[in-house]
Amino acid sequence: MYMNVNGVNGLDSSRFWNHGLKSGLPGGEGRGASFEELLRNKSAEDGLNFSKHARRRLDERGIDIDSRLMEQLEHAVEGARKKGAKDVAVIGPENIFIVNVPNNTVVTTISQQDMREKIFTNIDSAVLM
Incomplete structure (x- = not known):
């Protein structure tokens, strides 16, 4: 019918x-x-998301995300996406952001002073900001 x-x-x-x-x-x-x-394309249009874990790390470590830093992060992730990256470490002067590129999601963040081991696993790319 x-x-x-x-x-x-x-x-x-x-x-x-x-x-x-x-x-x-x-x-x-x-x-x-x-x-x-x-x-x-929809994920790229929506901008970066922050996982619950990443938001908690931002709070714990006192990392502030202003519009300038957010723009730099988005630009870095877009560059990694164009090169075919899946999981990228975006390395800035004060912080490092681990981003899952296909999901457009920051999965964790580390301040330079909190990084003890200086070893990252399960990433396929790095972008310097």
Whole structure:
């Protein structure tokens, strides 16, 4: 049974169908951007997020994020994204931010004075700010 929703509560069914997404079917040609591409672009548009852990570390270590630092971080992450980075250490003069690039999320932050071991694992790139 088919129900026409056009005009019901101001709905237009055409806005729900065929938005240029590639087919998820095997061998399907599809059109437009893939879901991964759309998600990556949406994340980039939204700016950086900070995980709960990263926000806690910022508070504990007294690290302030002003608009200038945020802009520098976003620029560094975008540069890493263009080079294909997945997990990056963004190294600034006072702090280091570990960022998961595909999720556009700062996962932790370390102040230079709190860094004892000076060893980072599970990153594939580093960006100097």
